[in-house]
Amino acid sequence: MFLINCGQELTKNMKKHVYLRTFGCQMNVRDSEVVAGLMKKAGFALTDDETKAGIVIFMTCSVRQHAEDKVWSEIGRISKPGRKNRGAGSVRPVIGLIGCMAQNYRERVFERAPSVDFVVGPADIDKIPGIVKKILEHRSVSKQACGLFDLKIWETDGLGRPEHIYHTGFYEEKGHAYAVISEGCSNFCTYCIVPYVRGPVRHRNAQDIIDEINKAVAGGITRFTLLGQNVNSYRSPDPLNGKPVDFVSLLKHVNRIEGVEEIGFITSHPRDTTPRLFEAMAEFDKVRKYLHLPVQSGSDRILRAMNRGYTRQEYLKLAREYRRIVKGGILTTDIIVGFPGETKEDFCLTRDIVRDTEFDAAYIFKYSPRPNTQAEMMGDDVPRSEKERRHKVILDLQRAISRAKKEALLNSESNL
Ligand code: 5AD
Ligand code: SF4
DSSP states (O other), X not given: OEEEOOOOOOOHHHHHEEEEXXXXXXXXXXXXXXXXXXXXXXXXXXXXXXXGOSEEEEEEOOSSHHHHHHHHHHHHHHHSTTOTTOOXXXXXXXXXXXXXXXXXXXXXXXXXXXXXXXXXOGGGGGXXXXXXXXXXXXXXXXXXXXXXXXXXXXXXXXXXXXXXXXXXXOOSSSXXXXXXXXXXXXXXXXXXXXXXXXXXXXXXXXXXXXXXXXXXXXXXXXXXXXXXXXXXXOEEEOTTTSSEEEHHHHHHHHHHSTTXXXXXXXXXXXXXXXXXXXXXXXXXXXXXXXXXXXXXXXXXXXXXXXXXXXXXXXXXXXXXXXXXXXXXXXXXXXXXXXXXXOOHHHHHHHHHHHHHHTOSEEEEEEOOOOTTOTGXXXXXXXXXXXXXXXXXXXXXXXXXXXXXXXXXXXXXXXXX
């Protein structure tokens, strides 16, 4: 697609500098590191100062409408002609929208936000440096030919990521690295857009993950978080004997790596989580005693409508087993209030599960209909004010639980 452009040209220094802003989950944080590493390899430099950047990239999230709205408004802000602090002539930077929203809207992004130059979905992020170079080149050429057109590029049809992108060695934090173990998700919880924008689950080869961790250790990193939408469904051939490795065996391999001091992991799906994982958490010295186990709802009827694959009783049993086996372990969860058809009785069951399980933390979300999901077809019948009320009830309850837990901990420490 081509549009008329009458702007000025970016300075040489600006063309080198990339400002990369990340919205959303840890998977996006890691994807942004991958993009940053690839851009650096291609000769670009990163900057925290948006006004010095000739290239602005938004790594985006589609999980709730609110996350998308924030990005649209940021793009609007950055595209305003003559906005403050951008220096001579307020030249519009090259703007890229990448990640889940890119996949959700594809080329329709250009209709909604004409200042965006490129759109790249999660399976195509390896192509970003090449795309940016092409757009910069095109801008200079079209400028010499008297500023005619902007080039728009979108890449959203990739089938998967090449393994090499995980090995640029770029990590945001000093001593900590995220390591992706699985991409995508095939669970199809009915409210969730992730399987549509990130594609079906693909597990990385265990040997590749171990190689990445070994290299990061050599670069001074000691703490790792293994990432996947459902880490407990991990499967890959064993690097030692070719037999299938599951998540617990992968943890065992990583636990053995010299120089690794701490291993965490997110997210665990209750359907695939077993006491064997808890035994491993208790046994492997480097594994953090931290489990994020999203319950989403306390009502069997709603859990079924969400396609979660477990019942309230099964979840409660799992939580009890965790607490019994992993002594002093932290347990956190996600909850959605106002799912289609959620009655006051359903909601009370969620409230009770929060009260009885005494999570260390709970992330509470108001249901947001997502395009093409099964839940979207179920309507959105819980009024906004009621969603807000339910959200507040759980939030207040969880705050009281967290406060009581903190006080109990302080008291037990002062009695030592
Ligand atoms: N509406 C509200 N919350 C959602 N989540 C996922 N999809 C939606 C949605 N459509 C929440 C779930 C998930 C967390 C990452 O985001 O609780 O565990
Ligand atoms: Fe979404 Fe369910 Fe997959 Fe999590 S497990 S990413 S909630 S579909």
